[in-house]
Amino acid sequence: AQSVTQLDSHVSVSEGTPVLLRCNYSSSYSPSLFWYVQHPNKGLQLLLKYTSAATLVKGINGFEAEFKKSETSFHLTKPSAHMSDAAEYFCVVRGALNTGRRALTFGSGTRLQVQP
């Protein structure tokens, strides 16, 4: 089985400062990992994904994440926060390949606030 833990339920940064959203995963196999963003009352948008290629993954809107197997982490970063980045962010691990599910396991989410 796989699981994912988002270490912070809320993160507040000032506009123009770096963003760090932390995620640790647990998996008995080589995982696929994703970050999704959800703006208020909206659906989910895929930010980026890791699928065993390059460990540093670049996504949309200037976000990137680094897969660190030794630390079982997949933290999301951005050099400079914008007001429009304020949203809920979900770290996600993919279901085991041999189950046929292809379903996702979501973390509990991190709400990012960006202060002017």
Place this chain on the structure above:
Amino acid sequence: SQTIHQWPATLVQPVGSPLSLECTVEGTSNPNLYWYRQAAGRGLQLLFYSVGIGQISSEVPQNLSASRPQDRQFILSSKKLLLSDSGFYLCAWSVKGPRAEQYFGPGTRLTVT
């Protein structure tokens, strides 16, 4: 390009009433389809997934059910809603394959009163 639709966007229903939420996908064929629920302040929970017409797998036992009458149509239903069914319901699709990402619809906000 592919698009995914959900309706209604919002719904207020009394306890004990039936429910039907619909999800359709355009621009692809034979997708995997998923229903998720997001309760207030919590992450998403997978409810059902389907790999083909008439093939439904349930992840969490509850008073909800799902059906897939057509290749690109996925329906979430209930005969009698409970207060605990309130939440944000998201439909998603993916192509088949081990590395395919899932794409989400706009969601339905359900309030059971």
